[in-house]
Amino acid sequence: MKSIILCAGKGTRLRPLTHTSAKHLIPIANKPVLFYAIEAIKDCGIKDIGIIIGETGEDIKSELKEGDKWGVSISYIEQKEALGLAHAVSVARDFLGEEKFLMYLGDNLLKNGVENYANKFIQGNYNAFVLLTEVDNPRQFGVAELEGGRVVQVVEKPKEPVSNLALIGVYFFDKNVHQAIKNIKPSARGELEITDAIQWMIDQGYKVGAEVIKGWWKDTGKPDDILEANRLILEDIERDVGGAKVDEKSQILGRVKIGKGSEIINSKIVGPVIIGERVKVVDSYIGPFTSISERVEIRKSEIECSVVLEESKLEYIKGRMQRCLIGKGVEIYHSKDLPRVYEFTLGDHSKVGLL
Numbered sequence: 001m002k003s004i005i006l007c008a009g010k011g012t013r014l015r016p017l018t019h020t021s022a023k024h025l026i027p028i029a030n031k032p033v034l035f036y037a038i039e040a041i042k043d044c045g046i047k048d049i050g051i052i053i054g055e056t057g058e059d060i061k062s063e064l065k066e067g068d069k070w071g072v073s074i075s076y077i078e079q080k081e082a083l084g085l086a087h088a089v090s091v092a093r094d095f096l097g098e099e100k101f102l103m104y105l106g107d108n109l110l111k112n113g114v115e116n117y118a119n120k121f122i123q124g125n126y127n128a129f130v131l132l133t134e135v136d137n138p139r140q141f142g143v144a145e146l147e148g149g150r151v152v153q154v155v156e157k158p159k160e161p162v163s164n165l166a167l168i169g170v171y172f173f174d175k176n177v178h179q180a181i182k183n184i185k186p187s188a189r190g191e192l193e194i195t196d197a198i199q200w201m202i203d204q205g206y207k208v209g210a211e212v213i214k215g216w217w218k219d220t221g222k223p224d225d226i227l228e229a230n231r232l233i234l235e236d237i238e239r240d241v242g243g244a245k246v247d248e249k250s251q252i253l254g255r256v257k258i259g260k261g262s263e264i265i266n267s268k269i270v271g272p273v274i275i276g277e278r279v280k281v282v283d284s285y286i287g288p289f290t291s292i293s294e295r296v297e298i299r300k301s302e303i304e305c306s307v308v309l310e311e312s313k314l315e316y317i318k319g320r321m322q323r324c325l326i327g328k329g330v331e332i333y334h335s336k337d338l339p340r341v342y343e344f345t346l347g348d349h350s351k352v353g354l355l
């Protein structure tokens with residue numbers, strides 16, 4: 001079995017972070033979201049992975065290279081226009097050949113991996129197998145109707161959903177999906193929908209199975225989703241402060257992981273928290289569900305439930321920061337000189353909430 005990971009999307013809903021970084025490389029608990037997908041695929045015993053890339057392809061290539069880091073072989077396949085998930089499968093046609101494959105949307109995260117479902121797909125001899133989860137807002141997803149473990153209908157973004165079971169971004173197919181894709185037309189949003197290809201397979205009598213996943217699933221398309229995914233991943237981290245320098249006045253409580261070469265001085269950290277390498281925290285408080293990337297500096301400030309990317313500096317901030325998503329090399333400081341003015345240099349689509 002092979003796999004493709006879809007990474008062509010631009011991530012417009014994650015601006016300004018995605019002005020300078022591919023959305024698939026935004027770290028969740030200090031690890032790019034795409035790495036979680038590769039690990040989950042590798043755990044299924046799949047070695048041959050095709051990454052479908054678009055405008056942000058060069059960044060993704062320089063991060064993943066040929067996949068040696070994971071012991072897999074990565075190929076890159078260009079999708080020049082974002083014409084839908086089924087279109088992405090069609091650009092990967094030569095890479096996939098006649099093999100069965102796992103298709104994974106590169107910004108999706110699942111708690112329990114996908115190995116279990118890969119086995120069910122193979123053992124059950126399905127032509128297609130989808131994963132489902134209950135959602136409150138089915139109108140925003142592809143939605144499935146089940147009858148005894150078989151899928152009888154799938155509809156993309158239905159106005160009147162037949163169930164609250166949404167298709168998540170992990171799909172298994174055999175070669176028959178290629179025929180299905182040749183037979184579908186673009187949807188109202190101008191995309192070749194994978195949901196329509198699955199419906200075509202159902203209509204032709206192919207065996208389409210589904211399973212409602214156990215554990216959480218998150219699509220990290222929006223800033224709130226990044227914070228929530230970060231919270232979910234941090235739920236499972238373990239304490240490890242061995243490599244850090246922590247002075248006597250500091251308190252490190254609960255499940256806190258701190259990278260090598262980091263210094264914690266006169267500060268309080270309450271887990272779950274992850275802190276990368278060579279971070280400096282002085283006279284500060286870092287509260288639960290916070291991820292701090294490498295080489296960040298935090299002085300006389302308080303922050304919780306947030307994600308701070310590398311080389312940013314937060315200094316002398318009076319109010320506690322909460323639910324912040326702070327990019328790379330950002331500086332937030334309290335101006336001590338007169339006149340006491342707000343002084344901003346903000347990228348396009350930045351969002352600042354003031355006290």
Ligand code: G1P
Pocket residue numbers: 085105140141142143156166167168169193194195219
């Ligand atoms: C896509 C699929 C949809 C699925 C969703 C999961 O939607 O078309 O069926 O439920 O991913 O994230 P999109 O993100 O393109 O709106």
